[in-house]
Amino acid sequence: MPNRYPAKRPWISHSRIASGCASAKRICKVSCTTRITSCSPRSDASRICASSIGEARVRYHAPLRFDDEYDIKVRVGEIRHSSWGFDYAIDRADGTHCADASTIQVMLDRSTGRATRIPPELRETLVTARGRAGQPR
Numbered sequence: 001m002p003n004r005y006p007a008k009r010p011w012i013s014h015s016r017i018a019s020g021c022a023s024a025k026r027i028c029k030v031s032c033t034t035r036i037t038s039c040s041p042r043s044d045a046s047r048i049c050a051s052s053i054g055e056a057r058v059r060y061h062a063p064l065r066f067d068d069e070y071d072i073k074v075r076v077g078e079i080r081h082s083s084w085g086f087d088y089a090i091d092r093a094d095g096t097h098c099a100d101a102s103t104i105q106v107m108l109d110r111s112t113g114r115a116t117r118i119p120p121e122l123r124e125t126l127v128t129a130r131g132r133a134g135q136p137r
Contacts, residue, residue: 049119054083054106062098069093076130082107082115084126 064070070092077085088101109116118126 049116050108050110051105052108053103055104056101057103058099058101060099062092062096064090064092064098070098076126077102077104079118079123079126079130081117084118 070090073089073091075087077087079085083104083106085102085104088099088103089097090099090101091097107116107118107122108114
């Protein structure tokens, strides 16, 4: 099967989960965040900032059924001043490409709830994971 995803950016995570598994959400969350999260809960940045999903999109190409096993690949998308994206490819274990998805995470100031700049330590981690410089527009 040909590679559907050109090597423009590397995937930062690849996990196989069973959609019927109760811990699938937790497994996916751990897989997606372990290589990205650099602001530890004790850092100054995490006391001041939090991130939230500001937008989520999914484009289905084939059905995903409850008992299917599927692979999720994640990579860092565009990095802006106060937000960054993740791109996802979701394939069934048999290799059928089922969905493309994306989310935009927004960095928020905990005290005001307003968007704020991405902390330097997190930006550095995102840029490194992206595989090339991600300059804000």
